[in-house]
Amino acid sequence: MSNFFTRRPWKVFVVTISISAPIFILSLFDQVFYLLVMSFALTMILKPLVDYLENRQIPRGAAIIGIYLVLAGIVVVGLTTIYPIIVAQVSNLSTSFDDQHLTNMIKQLGTSISEKIPFLKPEEVAAKLNAALTNMTAQAEGLLTSAISVIASLVIVPFLTFFLLLDYYKMQKAFIENVPNKYFEMALNVIHKLEVQISKYIQGTVIESSVVAILYVISYYIIGVQYATVLGIFGGVMNIIPFAGPFIGAVPVILVSIIQYGDLSKLIPVIISTIVVQQIDQLFVQPTVFSKVMSIHPLTMFVVILIGGQLLGVMGMVLSIPIYTIILVTARETNWGLKNYRITQ
Numbered sequence: 001m002s003n004f005f006t007r008r009p010w011k012v013f014v015v016t017i018s019i020s021a022p023i024f025i026l027s028l029f030d031q032v033f034y035l036l037v038m039s040f041a042l043t044m045i046l047k048p049l050v051d052y053l054e055n056r057q058i059p060r061g062a063a064i065i066g067i068y069l070v071l072a073g074i075v076v077v078g079l080t081t082i083y084p085i086i087v088a089q090v091s092n093l094s095t096s097f098d099d100q101h102l103t104n105m106i107k108q109l110g111t112s113i114s115e116k117i118p119f120l121k122p123e124e125v126a127a128k129l130n131a132a133l134t135n136m137t138a139q140a141e142g143l144l145t146s147a148i149s150v151i152a153s154l155v156i157v158p159f160l161t162f163f164l165l166l167d168y169y170k171m172q173k174a175f176i177e178n179v180p181n182k183y184f185e186m187a188l189n190v191i192h193k194l195e196v197q198i199s200k201y202i203q204g205t206v207i208e209s210s211v212v213a214i215l216y217v218i219s220y221y222i223i224g225v226q227y228a229t230v231l232g233i234f235g236g237v238m239n240i241i242p243f244a245g246p247f248i249g250a251v252p253v254i255l256v257s258i259i260q261y262g263d264l265s266k267l268i269p270v271i272i273s274t275i276v277v278q279q280i281d282q283l284f285v286q287p288t289v290f291s292k293v294m295s296i297h298p299l300t301m302f303v304v305i306l307i308g309g310q311l312l313g314v315m316g317m318v319l320s321i322p323i324y325t326i327i328l329v330t331a332r333e334t335n336w337g338l339k340n341y342r343i344t345q
Contacts, residue, residue: 015190015334020327027312034315039160043168044199045206050165064165068158186337193333197325204289205240211285212239212277216249219273225257225266235274239281241317242305250274 026033046067053063164171172191179187213236220228235249250270257266301321308320 011338012331012334016327016331019190019194019330020323023323023326035156035160037319038157039164041202042157042161043164044195044202046161046165047168047199061166064162068162183337186334189337190330190333193329194326197329198322201322201325207289208281208285209236209239211289212236212281215277215280216273219277220253223266223269223273225253225270226260227256231256235277241314242301242321244314244317246274246278 026036046064049067050060050063053066054060058066176184176187176191213233215232216235217228217232220232225231231249231253234252235246238245238249241248253270253274254267257270258264260266304324305317305320308316308318308323310316312319
């Protein structure tokens with residue numbers, strides 16, 4: 001029995017649990033976990049640039065501050081350019097939800113649906129639509145309240161990111177120093193592979209979501225749906241959520257088109273545009289951006305995402321693949337290291 005604990009499978013299990021267990025423990029503290037995840041993601045995005053500037057003899061702290069100033073400038077320019085458009089579109093959208101306008105629109109829509117489906121009465125259809133809209137409005141208000149709370153907490157993210165970027169290699173060194181000498185090379189290899197995989201995944205996700213958002217904005221302008229900028233950006237953000245994201249992003253577009261035209265005339269164009277954008281994403285954007293970074297079987301990916309959603313909800317679906325990658329890479333590289341560095345015994 002004692003020999004079992006010196007064998008490779010047991011050591012692989014211990015190392016994998018040692019790295020993955022803290023993630024699951026932190027996930028129990030929702031808000032802290034989300035802030036750490038966002039800070040780490042931003043760190044992985046900015047670290048290559050910080051490293052490049054540091055290699056150019058620029059002090060690491062100065063490099064980070066310089067990048068922050070450039071990003072702040074980009075945000076200001078972006079806000080002055082895009083923000084007025086978004087504000088105008090949101091303002092017009094809120095005007096569209098005037099009680100009288102909505103009542104007339106629901107009645108017209110109920111009549112239109114009843115004409116196409118004769119056994120449905122206009123009054124019943126209108127009542128169902130009104131109840132559904134009321135329920136969705138209540139959920140939207142709750143979501144907005146949560147979003148405001150999250151946005152207020154996001155002020156912490158730049159500070160966490162700054163110190164993660166500044167002391168990234170110091171923290172890595174401190175961890176390595178506590179690893180027994182015979183596991184030193186193996187630990188370095190595992191950390192390097194994890195860093196490469198997670199960094200590429202995060203950077204790829206940001207690029208993919210940005211491209212998808214642009215495609216959505218263009219397609220919504222083409223089909224004539226109002227507030228295309230806001231809805232397209234929302235669709236790009238929702239695209240981060242595996243499988244369910246495109247459907248979530250399409251719902252407000254359908255609602256806006258119904259309010260805009262008073263019928264379901266834009267339902268098919270919205271569905272087609274969503275399918276077209278998703279096909280472009282899956283056939284061209286994802287293969288180009290991710291290349292061979294994520295070599296996971298589709299069935300495995302589906303099961304992992306379902307488990308993540310069950311454990312942590314929507315955030316679990318978003319984080320399921322990165323967490324699974326951490327576990328998989330840790331186990332694989334630990335097994336490889338124990339075998340090739342001949343330290344099993």
